[in-house]
Amino acid sequence: MKVLVLGGGVIGTTTAYYLAKQGVEVTVVERQHNVAEETSFGNAGQISPGxxxxxxxxxxxxxxxxxxxxxxxxxxxxxxxxxxxxxxxxxxxxxxNADRYSINKERMMRVAEYSRDCLQQLRKDTNISYExxxxxxxxxxxxxxxxxxxxxxxxxxxxxxxxxxxxxxxxxxxxxxxxxxxxxxxxxxxxxxxxETGDCNIFTKSLAKIAEGLGVKFLFNTTIADIEHQNNAITGIITADGERLVADNYVLAFGSYSRPFAEKLQLKLPVxxxxxxxxxxxxxxxxxxxxxxxxxxxxxxxxxxxxxxxxxxxxxxxxxxxxxxxxxxxxxxxxxxxxxxxxxxxxxxxxxxxxxxxTPDGTPIIGESRFANLYINTGHGTLGWTMACGSGQLIADIITHTPTQISLEGLSAARYN
Ligand SMILES: Cc1cc2nc3c(=O)[nH]c(=O)nc-3n(C[C@H](O)[C@H](O)[C@H](O)COP(=O)(O)OP(=O)(O)OC[C@H]3O[C@@H](n4cnc5c(N)ncnc54)[C@H](O)[C@@H]3O)c2cc1C
Incomplete structure (x- = not known):
């Protein structure tokens, strides 16, 4: 199975790593010269499920x-x-209000706690260091x-x-x-x-190297300009240079730029x-x-x-x-x-x-979309570094039809419908 991950921030990179671990052929497409050059570059460094x-x-x-x-x-x-x-x-x-707050908090903590466990496992598996x-x-x-x-x-x-x-x-x-x-x-x-704490930029760059070792390809300096679809399935993406890239599945991980891009598909992502x-x-x-x-x-x-x-x-x-x-x-x-x-x-x-x-409810958007082969991993707001490993693992499990270790209730964009 081939997957194109759109965006090489901490979210796209963890997604690529976990997909590759499950034997998927992954390419990450990123407009910058390296991973983690935008929001994942200089955050406050907290891994803070609490x-x-x-x-x-x-x-x-x-x-x-x-x-x-x-x-x-x-x-x-x-x-x-x-x-x-x-x-x-x-x-x-x-x-x-109190009701929405407790629903949203439970969803965020569910992902964040799971994510910290995934990060701890990743450290054991890879010996990655990031201060x-x-x-x-x-x-x-x-x-x-x-x-x-x-x-x-x-x-x-x-x-x-x-x-x-x-x-x-x-x-x-x-x-x-x-x-x-x-x-x-x-x-x-x-x-x-x-x-916990750590430098998200160093982490993402180190993880990209590890992912490369698992076969992940990174296409840097490549802006994605458009996305094609037919009969509720994505059929390819078009780069700013006019190149067409195709895969079986696509993961949208453009961070703050996910919403304007999703509009090309009439998908509403409140990010x-x-x-x-x-x-x-x-x-x-x-x-x-x-x-x-x-x-x-x-x-x-x-x-x-x-x-x-x-x-x-x-x-x-x-x-x-x-x-x-x-x-x-x-x-x-x-x-x-x-x-x-x-x-x-x-x-x-x-x-x-x-x-x-x-997102307006603080919870990230992790899951399927109304396009059969498009998955969304974005909207992590203040806690993208904290939630990155768990979010990447969840999307990888969804795509490979592996049972997820935590409930996906309330995480996909369907909650806004
Ligand atoms: C000041 C500050 C402090 C923070 N502190 C913390 C903290 O302590 N703990 C914590 O957990 N989180 C923190 N965060 C939040 C965290 O940094 C973000 O949630 C996280 O970095 C988002 O990652 P991302 O991969 O979704 O987005 P990004 O890192 O922005 O990645 C998206 C990628 O998509 C690429 N892209 C976009 N459009 C295109 C296109 N058309 N073609 C090709 N590529 C494209 C971009 O170049 C970018 O690399 C903080 C954020 C800020 C701003």
Missing amino acids: YSTPWAAPGIPLKAAKWLLEKHAPFAVRPDGSLWQLQWAMQMFANC HRERGTLQLFRKQAQMDVVGRDIEVLKECGVDYQLLNRDELPTIEPALIHAKDKLVGGLRLPND YPVKGYSLTVPIIDESLAPVSTVLDETFKIAITRFDNRIRVGGMAELSGFNTDLPVARRETLQMVSQELFGGGDFANARFWTGLRPM
Whole structure:
């Protein structure tokens, strides 16, 4: 069986790997010169099933309205000139109630927990290394009001069987020693000891090499311009150079660009490009650097330790496909990072932006489409790195008619019909 995987981000690459492991002949088609050059390039590095929560939560519409007025706010909206932006926001707000939240959270956690298990197995199988650490994640609270409502999150963690530790201000440095210098700004934290961290870009590039060893072909610098179909089946794709490529099955993994591409087939995928930013900072003083990931709840900014670098990532902007790099965003990332960990060489930091492929319900779209041989693997939003291995394994199982290890309920695009 031949499969064309459209897109070489972390999602397309894991899909290719798991398909190849099952004996499928796979080609990945990618417009960049390598895998993981777009959204999978510079994310915040958290493998965080424990924080697999939809952004669409009760209370978010009110919070979003307040954030629109703040200078260092985690959320911003700039009209992108499309009606679609408004429709997507309305769909997201429609998910901001307790019932939808718990349905969406269960689906996200199901994929994320499974994905972490798949990643752990992949590490055993391949010895892949990507500056990863298994030292948990720590959510930091600056205000007592944040600590006061954490009980709600803890209830959910208990229900889902996720281990946690609630820490007071004085206990924070036992987990993150450098926080001794920032203690006065903090009131406490919630630690999820089973979360992991690692560089998604290094992982994806290493996995692509491993996949090549299993026979996967990568067609780089190849933009897919069109897709052909007949009688509810895909018959081929056309590259920007006019070349026609054919296979038995196709997997759409274009991240944020999946929606405009799917429109060519009149398929509606509610995936909006939610812009985020990161700063990658060389470490100059280890004693002032984090040892794992901390998540500053006030600014919704994650700070992750790689070997000799710190990755500071966050913010969510609804501003279409624009990828400019405003100085004010960099300043916010730097300010938060320096307040907590002063050990970075900020003059030599690399500022980056990426477009999270976000669904209004937070759950990715994994599964079949109404075209018999087209499968969708996209919409992983804030958690594509966390969910990548599980999503790749699921699509591979679906295509090869292998029973999946978790339920597929609510994961395909059919849930929007
Ligand atoms: C600031 C920030 C922080 C984040 N932090 C985390 C985190 O800590 N943990 C976590 O789990 N997730 C995180 N994420 C989310 C995660 O990075 C994404 O969900 C994930 O990278 C999406 O992967 P993807 O493969 O779907 O998309 P992409 O990586 O964008 O891959 C899609 C690929 O398709 C290709 N493509 C598109 N159109 C075409 C075409 N026409 N022809 C050929 N190729 C095409 C693109 O070049 C691209 O390589 C973060 C994201 C951001 C922006």
